[in-house]
Amino acid sequence: MRPVLAMFALLLLPASAAAQLPDHPISNADGTATLGAEVSGSVSRRDNVAFFNYTDYDNNALRMARLRLTGEWRPHPQLSFLSEVRAGTNANVEVAALFARWRPVARWNFDVQAGRVPPVIGEFSRRAYGRDNPLVGIPLAYQYLTSLRPDALPATVDDLLRMRARGWRPSYPIGADTEAPGLALVSAFHWDTGIEAHWASDHLDLAAAITRGAPARPVVKETNRGLQWSGRAAVMLSAGFTAGISGARGQWIDRSVLDLKPVAAGVSTTQTFVGMDAAFERGHWIIRAEFMHVTFGLPVANAPTFTTPLASNAGFIEGRYRFLSRWQLAARAERLTFSDVRGTLFGGAATPWDAPVRRLEGTAGFRLARTIELRGGYQYNWRDGGRIRRLGVPTLQFLYWF
Amino acid sequence: MRRGLIVPVLACLAAATALAATPYARADFKAGNVRGHVQQPAATPRDAHRPSVTGLGQTAHAPIDRSHAVVYIDAAPRQAFDALxxxxxxxxxxxxxxxxxxxxxxxxxxxxxxxxxxxxxxxxxxxxxxxxxxxxxxxxxxxxxxxxxxxxxxxxxxxxxxxxxxxxxxSHPFFAITDDEGRFAIPNIPAGTYTLKVWSELGSADAKRITIADGTTLDVDFEVSQR
Known part of the structure; x- marks a missing residue:
C-alpha cells in the first residue's frame, strides 16, 4: 500500500511544481534513443473476498501503483528496438516488452516485429495502460480471472463447478497444487513471444502473428510446444469509424499438466478467440465496443464429463466525452458469460462453468496539466455466484506520463 | 514543462496592456525601425516520439523546425492599440x-x-x-x-x-518572427525607449534596452543560449 500512498503524495504537489515535470520523452542528442514513462496510482476500497478486479498480475487493478518505463533505440531509420520495464505495487520488476521493429521498405507501411511483442487481437489489448484507457478499471474480458488454470486441471466437471467465482485462487486435483490465480479470457498485462507483421493503408489495417502462448496465456518461455496464430483486419472509414475482426488459436495448457493427464484423441487443448471491435471517434466523443467469443479445450476424462469446449462470451461498450479542455466523462457497460455444463452439483442442472459477471463503471477526469490527470469514479459489479454477488467500488486514480 | 519560461513572458505580454493605459509622452506619431539577427543554439530533437511500445509499426512524421524565434517589445505606447x-x-x-x-x-x-x-x-x-x-x-x-x-x-x-x-x-503589433537566417525587422515602432526581448524554444537571451528615434533604423543582435 505504501507505493500507492507515495503515488498519491504527488497530488499534494503544488501545480507549479508539477508543471516542472517533463512532458516530452527524453531523447539523446541525435534523437535515436528515447525514453518515456507512465506513473499511475489507483486507490479503492479493499476487496479480499469477491476479487472482482484482481488480475493475473497478482493485484487489484483498482488498488495499485505502477511505473512503466518505455524505451526505443533506432539505430537505423527502418530498424528500432523497443522495450518496456514495469514495476508494480507488489515490487516485482518485469521486462514486459522487448522486441525489434523492422520496416523492410521505407516507403511501405509494412513492419515486422519480433520478440516479446504487443498482441494483434482485439482493440483494448494495446491500450491497457492509464493514458489510453478512459476509465480506471480494465474490461472484464481482459482482466477478470476465470476459474481456469494452465497448470492445473479439474478431473471432473464437478471439480470445475466447485471453482465458480473463485478465479482468484482456483485449485484442481491434477497438476500444480500451489495456489495461483486463474486466467482472464485475454491477458492485457502480459505479452506473448514471437513474430508479427503489420500493414496499414489509409483505410485498411492488417496484422498477423505467430507466437508461443495463447490469448489467455502469453509466455516468454516455452510451456507446451504449441504455437498461437492470431490476426486482425480492420477498416477505417474517414467518418471516424473503425471496425475490426480478430481471431486467434493457441495452446493454453502447460505440457507438464498434459503429461499427467493423457488426452483422448479428438479432445482439444487449445484456446480459440474470435472477436469484433468497433470505434467511433469524432469531436469530443470516443465510443468503442468490443465483443469476443472464446473457447477453451479442456480434457476431463473422469465421469461426469463433457465433450464440447468451454465457451465464454464477453463484450463491452464504452464512451468518453471531453469538455472545457480539461474535463472528461467516461462510462463502460460490460458483460461476461459462460457456457453451461452439467455435473452432479446444482441438482444436475445445466450451469455456467463460471459465474457470469456484469459491470458498470463511470469516471470523471480532470487534467491538471497536459500529461497529468486525476480521475474519480465508481464501479459496480454483479455476479451470479460466489459469496459476494454485488460490489460497488469508488475509485481514484492519478496518472502522469511523458 | 515550460512554465518557468512561460510565466515571466506572460507577465511581460500582460504588462504591454497595462502600460498602454499610461499617457504616452509624445502626442505626435513619430516612428523608427529595429532590425537585427538572432543567433540560436542547435536544435535538440525534442520532437522525438514517445516510444511506441504498444504499436504494431512505425509512425513517421516530418521533423520540426525549431530554428525560429520571436523578437518583441515588452510594452507598447497607447497608440499601438488603436488598430490592431x-x-x-x-x-x-x-x-x-x-x-x-x-x-x-x-x-x-x-x-x-x-x-x-x-x-x-x-x-x-x-x-x-x-x-x-x-x-x-x-x-x-x-x-x-x-x-x-x-x-x-x-x-x-x-x-x-x-x-x-x-x-x-x-496585445500590440511590434513583434517579428525571425527568418531562416535568423534575421528580423520590426517596422514603425513609435519613437521612445523600450525593452526588446526574444522568445525562443531553444533557450533564452538577455533583454536589451533600446531607444527608437524618429526615422531611424536600429540594429540589435541577440544570442540565445541553451537552457
Missing amino acids: PAGRVRLDQRNQTFEPHLLAITVGTTVDFPNDDPIFHNVMSLARGNAFDLGRYPRGRSRSVRFDTPGIVPVVCDIHAHMSAYILVF
Whole structure:
C-alpha cells in the first residue's frame, strides 16, 4: 500500500511544481534513443473476498501503483528496438516488452516485429495502460480471472463447478497444487513471444502473428510446444469509424499438466478467440465496443464429463466525452458469460462453468496539466455466484506520463 | 514543462496592456525601425516520439523546425492599440507536424487549424486564458480558435504527442518572427525607449534596452543560449 500512498503524495504537489515535470520523452542528442514513462496510482476500497478486479498480475487493478518505463533505440531509420520495464505495487520488476521493429521498405507501411511483442487481437489489448484507457478499471474480458488454470486441471466437471467465482485462487486435483490465480479470457498485462507483421493503408489495417502462448496465456518461455496464430483486419472509414475482426488459436495448457493427464484423441487443448471491435471517434466523443467469443479445450476424462469446449462470451461498450479542455466523462457497460455444463452439483442442472459477471463503471477526469490527470469514479459489479454477488467500488486514480 | 519560461513572458505580454493605459509622452506619431539577427543554439530533437511500445509499426512524421524565434517589445505606447491587425491565419497539420511550428499574432486574431493528414488529429492547448480543445476531426476539415488573451499558447495534438507548436499572442503589433537566417525587422515602432526581448524554444537571451528615434533604423543582435 505504501507505493500507492507515495503515488498519491504527488497530488499534494503544488501545480507549479508539477508543471516542472517533463512532458516530452527524453531523447539523446541525435534523437535515436528515447525514453518515456507512465506513473499511475489507483486507490479503492479493499476487496479480499469477491476479487472482482484482481488480475493475473497478482493485484487489484483498482488498488495499485505502477511505473512503466518505455524505451526505443533506432539505430537505423527502418530498424528500432523497443522495450518496456514495469514495476508494480507488489515490487516485482518485469521486462514486459522487448522486441525489434523492422520496416523492410521505407516507403511501405509494412513492419515486422519480433520478440516479446504487443498482441494483434482485439482493440483494448494495446491500450491497457492509464493514458489510453478512459476509465480506471480494465474490461472484464481482459482482466477478470476465470476459474481456469494452465497448470492445473479439474478431473471432473464437478471439480470445475466447485471453482465458480473463485478465479482468484482456483485449485484442481491434477497438476500444480500451489495456489495461483486463474486466467482472464485475454491477458492485457502480459505479452506473448514471437513474430508479427503489420500493414496499414489509409483505410485498411492488417496484422498477423505467430507466437508461443495463447490469448489467455502469453509466455516468454516455452510451456507446451504449441504455437498461437492470431490476426486482425480492420477498416477505417474517414467518418471516424473503425471496425475490426480478430481471431486467434493457441495452446493454453502447460505440457507438464498434459503429461499427467493423457488426452483422448479428438479432445482439444487449445484456446480459440474470435472477436469484433468497433470505434467511433469524432469531436469530443470516443465510443468503442468490443465483443469476443472464446473457447477453451479442456480434457476431463473422469465421469461426469463433457465433450464440447468451454465457451465464454464477453463484450463491452464504452464512451468518453471531453469538455472545457480539461474535463472528461467516461462510462463502460460490460458483460461476461459462460457456457453451461452439467455435473452432479446444482441438482444436475445445466450451469455456467463460471459465474457470469456484469459491470458498470463511470469516471470523471480532470487534467491538471497536459500529461497529468486525476480521475474519480465508481464501479459496480454483479455476479451470479460466489459469496459476494454485488460490489460497488469508488475509485481514484492519478496518472502522469511523458 | 515550460512554465518557468512561460510565466515571466506572460507577465511581460500582460504588462504591454497595462502600460498602454499610461499617457504616452509624445502626442505626435513619430516612428523608427529595429532590425537585427538572432543567433540560436542547435536544435535538440525534442520532437522525438514517445516510444511506441504498444504499436504494431512505425509512425513517421516530418521533423520540426525549431530554428525560429520571436523578437518583441515588452510594452507598447497607447497608440499601438488603436488598430490592431486582427485577421485570420492558418496553422496546418501535415505529416503529423504543425506548420508553421511558431506563430505570432495579435489579440483578436483567429487561427484556422486545417487537417491535411489522412488520420484524425485533436488540436488542443491548456494555456491559461487561451485553453481550447478542438476535438478529433479528419482530413479536409478545419476548426478555428480566436485568441483574445495575450500570452504563450503551447499547442499540441492530444492523439500524437510528438506534434507541437507555439502561438504567441501579443496585445500590440511590434513583434517579428525571425527568418531562416535568423534575421528580423520590426517596422514603425513609435519613437521612445523600450525593452526588446526574444522568445525562443531553444533557450533564452538577455533583454536589451533600446531607444527608437524618429526615422531611424536600429540594429540589435541577440544570442540565445541553451537552457
